Amino acid sequence: MKTNRAVRTPGGLSVRLDVRALVVVLLLLLAAFGASVLLIGTGDFPISAGDVVRTLLGGGDPGQDFIVNELRLPRVLVALLVGACLGLGGALFQAVSRNPLGSPDILGLGQGATAGALTVIVLFSGSANQVTAGALVGGLVTGLAIYLLAWKQGVHGYRLVLVGIGMSAILTAVNGYLLTVSDIVDAARSVVWMTGSLSGRDWEQVWPLLALCAVLVPLVLGNARALRMMEMGDDVAGALGVRVERVRALLMVSAVLLTATATAAAGPVSFVALTAPQLARRLTRSPGPNLLPSLCMGATLLVVADWSSQRLFGADQMPVGVVTGVVGGVYLLWLLVSERRAGRI
Amino acid sequence: MSGTAKKNTKRSTVNRLSAENVTLAYDQRVIAEQLSVEIPDNSFTVIVGPNACGKSTLLRALSRMLRPSRGRVLLDGQAIQSMPAKKVARTLGLLPQSSVAPDGITVGDLVGRGRYPHQGILRQWSTEDERVVQESMRQTGVAELADRYVDELSGGQRQRVWIAMALAQQTPLLLLDEPTTYLDIQHQIDVLDLCAELHETQGRTLVAVLHDLNHAARYATHLIALKGGRVIAEGAPNDIVTAELVEEVFGLRCQIIEDPETGTPLVVPAARKARTAAR
Numbered sequence A: 001m002k003t004n005r006a007v008r009t010p011g012g013l014s015v016r017l018d019v020r021a022l023v024v025v026l027l028l029l030l031a032a033f034g035a036s037v038l039l040i041g042t043g044d045f046p047i048s049a050g051d052v053v054r055t056l057l058g059g060g061d062p063g064q065d066f067i068v069n070e071l072r073l074p075r076v077l078v079a080l081l082v083g084a085c086l087g088l089g090g091a092l093f094q095a096v097s098r099n100p101l102g103s104p105d106i107l108g109l110g111q112g113a114t115a116g117a118l119t120v121i122v123l124f125s126g127s128a129n130q131v132t133a134g135a136l137v138g139g140l141v142t143g144l145a146i147y148l149l150a151w152k153q154g155v156h157g158y159r160l161v162l163v164g165i166g167m168s169a170i171l172t173a174v175n176g177y178l179l180t181v182s183d184i185v186d187a188a189r190s191v192v193w194m195t196g197s198l199s200g201r202d203w204e205q206v207w208p209l210l211a212l213c214a215v216l217v218p219l220v221l222g223n224a225r226a227l228r229m230m231e232m233g234d235d236v237a238g239a240l241g242v243r244v245e246r247v248r249a250l251l252m253v254s255a256v257l258l259t260a261t262a263t264a265a266a267g268p269v270s271f272v273a274l275t276a277p278q279l280a281r282r283l284t285r286s287p288g289p290n291l292l293p294s295l296c297m298g299a300t301l302l303v304v305a306d307w308s309s310q311r312l313f314g315a316d317q318m319p320v321g322v323v324t325g326v327v328g329g330v331y332l333l334w335l336l337v338s339e340r341r342a343g344r345i
Numbered sequence B: 001m002s003g004t005a006k007k008n009t010k011r012s013t014v015n016r017l018s019a020e021n022v023t024l025a026y027d028q029r030v031i032a033e034q035l036s037v038e039i040p041d042n043s044f045t046v047i048v049g050p051n052a053c054g055k056s057t058l059l060r061a062l063s064r065m066l067r068p069s070r071g072r073v074l075l076d077g078q079a080i081q082s083m084p085a086k087k088v089a090r091t092l093g094l095l096p097q098s099s100v101a102p103d104g105i106t107v108g109d110l111v112g113r114g115r116y117p118h119q120g121i122l123r124q125w126s127t128e129d130e131r132v133v134q135e136s137m138r139q140t141g142v143a144e145l146a147d148r149y150v151d152e153l154s155g156g157q158r159q160r161v162w163i164a165m166a167l168a169q170q171t172p173l174l175l176l177d178e179p180t181t182y183l184d185i186q187h188q189i190d191v192l193d194l195c196a197e198l199h200e201t202q203g204r205t206l207v208a209v210l211h212d213l214n215h216a217a218r219y220a221t222h223l224i225a226l227k228g229g230r231v232i233a234e235g236a237p238n239d240i241v242t243a244e245l246v247e248e249v250f251g252l253r254c255q256i257i258e259d260p261e262t263g264t265p266l267v268v269p270a271a272r273k274a275r276t277a278a279r
Helices: A019-041 A049-056 A062-097 A109-124 A130-148 A159-183 A185-197 A201-223 A223-231 A234-239 A244-266 A272-284 A293-314 A320-340 B054-061 B084-088 B107-118 B129-140 B155-168 B184-200 B213-219 B245-252 B273-279
Strands: A004-008 A016-020 B015-026 B029-039 B044-048 B069-076 B091-096 B173-177 B204-209 B222-227 B230-235 B253-258 B265-269
Touching: A004 B230, A016 A019, A019 A049, A019 A062, A019 A272, A019 A293, A049 A062, A062 A201, A062 A293, A109 A130, A109 A185, A109 B253, A130 A159, A130 A244, A185 A320, A201 A223, A201 A293, A201 B253, A223 A234, A223 B107, A223 B213, A234 A244, A234 B091, A272 A293, A272 A320, A293 B204, B015 B054, B015 B129, B015 B155, B029 B054, B029 B069, B044 B054, B044 B184, B044 B213, B054 B173, B054 B204, B069 B173, B084 B091, B084 B173, B084 B245, B084 B265, B091 B213, B091 B273, B107 B129, B107 B155, B129 B184, B155 B173, B155 B184, B155 B273, B184 B204, B213 B265, B222 B245, B230 B245, B245 B253
Parallel strands: B044 B204, B044 B222, B091 B173, B173 B204
Antiparallel strands: A004 A016, B015 B029, B015 B069, B222 B230, B253 B265
16 A cells, blocks of 8 residues: 555546556666666677667667677567566466466476477478477467366466476477487477577567567556456455456466467576566565566566676577576575475475 | 335335346256345345355355356346446445455555456546545454555454455445354454444345354344255244244254344254254
């Protein structure tokens, strides 16, 4: 209540603002921008932050312009968009399942997308675009399967998580099989894809992600208030006039689309979807799904992770998925321990 | 509003809320068939019956949480399932058994969420919302807890907060599913007193499912006794609560005496010896 401010107009319109959440969002955007500038400046041809900003704004010499706007900017934009999609998708999953573990990493969506991608690589030796399409289909099919298995009549507690763990076990086995039957070139390509990497991303990957976000983000945020009501249980939300089943189906389809598209673009970058909503929540200290802060947190996390992997290991030596995996894994362990202490597991 | 003209006319005209020949089922398990119930306007109706008699199921159907597989529930003459969800939510409130207080939410915030059906994307928090929330918290005696976290409260306080949230919805009809469960006797009476007050001073129509027959007989103005998905008896507690009815509905031999405090029927179960001898 303390940090909530209502802004009212004489015409009877009113908007409720959570000041703290707003500040968190602004700071995260600032951090994401700062990390992006640093990331663009990092590489075989280091460019100073001032030059990067000048070049982004249209100045700078042709050489810098090519490196910044053609080579590195698309990669950073893909990182930002993938992070944003994963953060928002994760927040949606966690809010709907009312469980911090109910996130796409645990549910096997990443493994599903991987299965789709590996099928294309190993069985059809497909092109990069075909691999992306395969990953997208794999993720969407997995999402649908989980929905059908776990979602009927609402999800409660760990049922979704258990179904998801089962799904990822099966899919991991499928992926293992595909790797063993593949030749060495395809296997190497598969393994790189499976770690989640941002290297070599260009404008072709940016546009579909941007288009998807432009449609889904407003749609999802428009349903944020209904989702907030659903936190209190389906019955309470229903009694307050939320069409629970409809909102849930809509948000789940959005979450699966966001996650599957992000995974198709950058590979299964692990744990961003799990950690971003939780970190955002700790910063805003506000109940509710924290959708916008989670989105910003996801974007920031991924850019920072990519920058640190380049800084620590050199340009394109270490896929970003390794960094998020290590950081996220530690976080997951901490979460399990603290949930256990709180008596929830 | 149409409600005022129909005051005290129990069955003669159409009441605001009723169930018409409804069949209620979860998946394939049928709980009640061809069940018809009228909720008299401005009454404090209490639904009683043994476990698994369908009382909570009936309440869920009346509050459109459960769609009848046959028949329909009528609210102000319209089938409730076909009405816009928010419109229903401005007329009929529900306090369900299963409610989850989100982590780290304050009392004021939780009560404020009751305003959802009155809000829209461009009308998120009006001065009216503010006023109603304050008033609801005052009526339920939780105003001084407004900035406290809901997880820190005792069971009795928490139930008051949930009732405050339902009040903030400002509905003429309020349905409560076992509002006294898990509370000790003092808080049970406390919650029921609050319900009676809401009914008497504000003329709200209340419908509650209660386990305790004596509480039901004391507080209800209209009692509905269910067994096996059928209405066995309904009416004012003084008119319908008899030893025969209790035996028929609950399978319990008992005496009915007059409650020395209120003059309502009081159920005194027969001594164990008398009951076992009869068997």
